[in-house]
Amino acid sequence: MTPILRIVLFINFVNALSLIALILNIxxxxxxxxxxDFQTSxxxxxxALSQFIAAPIIGKLSDRFGRKPLLIISLAGTVIANLVVGTASNSIVLFAARFLDGITGGNISVAQAIITDITKPQERARAFGLFGASLGIGFIVGPLISYFTTQISLGAPFLASSLFATIALILTIWTLPETLKEPAPRTDRIFDWDLMKKMLSGFSIPGVGALLMVTFLTGTTFGMFTFGFQAYFLKVLDRDLPSFDLLFFSFGVxxxxxxxxxxxxxxxxFSATQIMFMGLFxxxxxxxxxxxxPNVIYFVMVSLIFSIFNSLIQPMISNLISLNSKPSEQGMTAGLNAAYLSISTGLGPVIAALLVDKNTIETAERVARQTGSAVSMQSYASYGYPLYVAGICAFGVLLLAIRTQRQYNRFNV
Known part of the structure; x- marks a missing residue:
């Protein structure tokens, strides 16, 4: 493993810490x-919306000006945003910090472009697998950090994420060389309509568009899962936060x-396409x-199987996108992939919140407070709806991926 790849993997690890702090504590x-619940979504x-706008722009800028300067800007945004979230005094500041994190959120797309710069096509599946593994390690360490730092304050996990992002920023500034060998041709405008058109019509890009659609839809189902999963585990199964942290720790392992x-x-x-199909199924x-x-042992067993196969999907999609992209557009297509993944992951919780029977839950909780009794499990049953719908949609994504494979499956890798 090269020193450059080690730095890139650490940056993705930092991204994982920020994500896990959000999932476990938001x-x-x-x-x-x-x-x-709906406002929290x-x-x-x-x-997601701010990153959808920013990530492809950051990716394109990295194709022209180099990976390193754009990575520095993105990491600096992560440092500041997590610091602000961890010290927020009201919800307005909290929302503003989330917007800042998104608008500078090009870490993943630029890091993926660096992997493409430094690896041969036949090596990328393994490199992107390691990239995904660094996210998994973040899912191992993140719950442990969350468990211990929440003993200090609710905002402490975000402050810890800011600290790790600061370390990644310093490493990038002092040790990461520029990996872009051939900058994209200079144009009069960076923020041009061509880029906006690609953002809005990315699904039609030859060889890449179908994969971007798969990314968007898998992100939507995962967003629905992240909302429904926590509420179902805590409310329906009546578990506590330490148990939730432990479960996510197992996911990471x-x-x-x-x-x-x-x-x-x-x-x-198997080829990358076949592995992707396996993960989606x-x-x-x-x-x-x-x-x-509604049994915790059953739920944990199914969740662990999910964590194993879910970890296959994004590395294979990233690999296939890189193989179907021109060398001068690697940053841009990686940015589009990150943008579609981000906005769909943000859209998922909103859809999930709409599926939950809010009135029944609020009424049951109000009666329970007035009478001093416990809320029945049945009252929380609608927290399972997002998981059912996410599963049905996931099979739809699989069918789409199979039907469109001729568009992107030009490489037997």
């Missing part, structure tokens, strides 16, 4: 500021093992099975 953090959405060892073994027998099945039986 529900309770939003409640701390008096936000409803917009903390995902505002980040299984996901990292799959991406470091499993992908290496799978690529010897098991993701859909697990989403549907999770809420079938």
């Amino acid at each position: 529900y309770h953090y939003g409640k701390h500021f008096g936000l409803s 917009f903390l995902f959405a505002i980040y 299984f996901g990292a093992l799959m991406q470091t060892k499993g992908i290496k073994l799978l690529t010897k027998k 098991f993701r859909g099945a697990c989403f549907i099975l999770m809420p079938v039986i």
Whole structure:
């Protein structure tokens, strides 16, 4: 493993810490500021919308001006945004910080472009597997950091993420060389309509558009999962936050093992396209099975199977996108992929919040407070709806990926 790849993997690890801090704590953090479930879902959405606009622009700028300067800007935004979230005094500041994090959120797309710069096509599946594994390691370390830092304050996990982002920023400034060998041709305008058209019509890009659609739809289902999963685990199964942290810790362990060892073994027998299909199938099945039986042991077992196969999807999509992109457009297409993934992941929680029977839950909780009784499990049953719908949609994504494979499956890798 080269020193450059190590730095890139650490940057992705930092991204994972920021993501896990959000997933594990934003529900309770939003409640701390008096936000409803639906309002809390917009903390995902505002980040997603701003990153959707910014990530392709940052990716294109990195094609022209180099990876390093744009990565520095993106990491600086992560440092500041997490610091502001961790010290926020009201919900307005909280939303503003999430917007800042999104508008400078080009870390992933630029990091993926660096991987493309430094690897040969036949090596990229493994490199992107390691890239995904660094995210998995973040899912191992993140829950542990969250568990210990929340003993200090609700905002402490975000401050810890800011600290790690600061370390990544320093490493980037002092040790990361520029990897872009051939800058894209200079144009009169960076923020031109051609880029906006590609953002709005990225699904029609030859060889890449179908993969971007798969990214968008898988991101939407994952966003629905992140909202429904936590509420279902805490409310329906009546578990506590330490148990939730422990479950996510297990996700990280299984996901990292799959991406470091499993992908290496799978690529010897299957193509990247086949591995992606496998991940999509098991993701859909697990989403549907999770809420079938309201038992914590059953739920954990299905969730662990999900974590294993879910870890296959994005590395394979990133690999296929890089293989179908021109050398001068690697940053731009990686940026589009990150943008579609971001906005769809933010859209998912909003859709999930609309599926939940808010009135029944609020009425049951109000009666429980007045009478001093416990809320029945049945009152929280609608928290399982997002998981069912996410599963059905995941199978739809699989069918789409199979039907469009001729557009992107030009490489037997």
